[in-house]
Amino acid sequence: MLPAFSKTRKALRISALSMGAALVLAACDVPATGGGPSINASAPVPVALLVPYGSENAAETGLAQSLENAARLAMADLNGVEVDLKVYATAGNPDQAATVAREAVRDGAKIILGPVYGASANAAGVAVSSARVNVLSFSNNTEIAGGNVFVLGNTFDNTARRVVSYANSQGRSSMVVTYPETAVGVIGRDAVTNAIASSGAGNAGTIGYEASQNGVINAVREIADLVRDNGAQALVIADDTSGGVPLLSQLLLENGVDPTVTQLVGLTRWDIPPSTLDLPGVQGGLFALPDPGPTSQFQSRYQSAYGAPPHPIAGLAYDGMAAIGALVASDGSSALTTSALTQGAGFAGVSGVFRFRADGTNERALAVAQIVDRQVTIVSPAPKSFSGAGF
Incomplete structure (x- = not known):
């Protein structure tokens, strides 16, 4: 963490995006200390x-x-x-x-x-x-x-902790990590490897690939061999559906990676776009997503108020x-x-x-989903408070 109100900051590598029911608060009682201005709470x-x-x-x-x-x-x-x-x-x-x-x-x-x-x-x-x-x-x-x-x-660290912890709790305790060799891919890789270590699971190997179609094709045999040779029970892919996930998941099947033996786990959402759910390679795969209930409520309420869906x-x-x-x-x-x-x-x-x-940084309650018969199935609901599981 940077010192409070630091005048300098680290170089930047990625920018924003995540998504968020029209609920308001949680109770809190905190001491009147810490950085920030005093306000007149009786005025706007x-x-x-x-x-x-x-x-x-x-x-x-x-x-x-x-x-x-x-x-x-x-x-x-x-x-x-x-x-x-x-x-x-x-x-x-x-x-x-x-x-x-x-x-x-x-x-x-x-x-x-x-x-x-x-x-x-x-x-x-x-x-x-x-x-x-x-x-x-x-x-x-x-x-x-x-x-x-x-x-x-929502951060890669938050997502990785949630989905890796769940996979480990289901007996997927030996995991291989693969990632695109980009700045964002490296951040994702580090989030996953840290989550594996903190969950008590074992890291059975980490392997990168060039962020291109040829890069995936050239690396898939080595990834598949690493999975099989190390008896990995899960393969965590630190990539997204606009990148290597569709092609990589399919080629892994073709190279003998059995999803019933080695479960695929995503660092990003595999239900966006929805057409991803039809891909043979992602069937049985796990990924994390925001609590679907309040998310749907917010989207409906926003649509009703403004006549269009909200930005993600x-x-x-x-x-x-x-x-x-x-x-x-x-x-x-x-x-x-x-x-x-x-x-x-x-x-x-x-x-x-x-x-x-x-x-x-932040902590966000996430659900864990599995793709079953081309549908999203919630296998671990999002906690409703920070005393719940998943944190």
């Missing part, structure tokens, strides 16, 4: 929302609108708490994010919700560190977490606003301090319960 709470309006990329404008919509939906659900929300355009640019973050603080903001991308969140955090204002970023990049920057996005990460804006409202309702003037934000009970978000950790 000044909150700044930093989103990528102004970008040349039309998709980012749509993302910005979806995040703002979700934040305003959450505001309507706050019981007895008023928020004075001001929206600032980052254009998806770190320099502009830093500029508008300072502007937001001059305008009286006591906490910043956003930005989306890791570099922008890092820049905003540094820009307002001297003002002791906390930043709840929509990023899932743990490298920018720490000091006054928290990440709301729009729920993060709802979660951040709901957490702010819950803390103001219970903690008064110290609601937006680091100590309050990191209280142990956590919050009920639109994809299940979550909480911030002291190092700026």
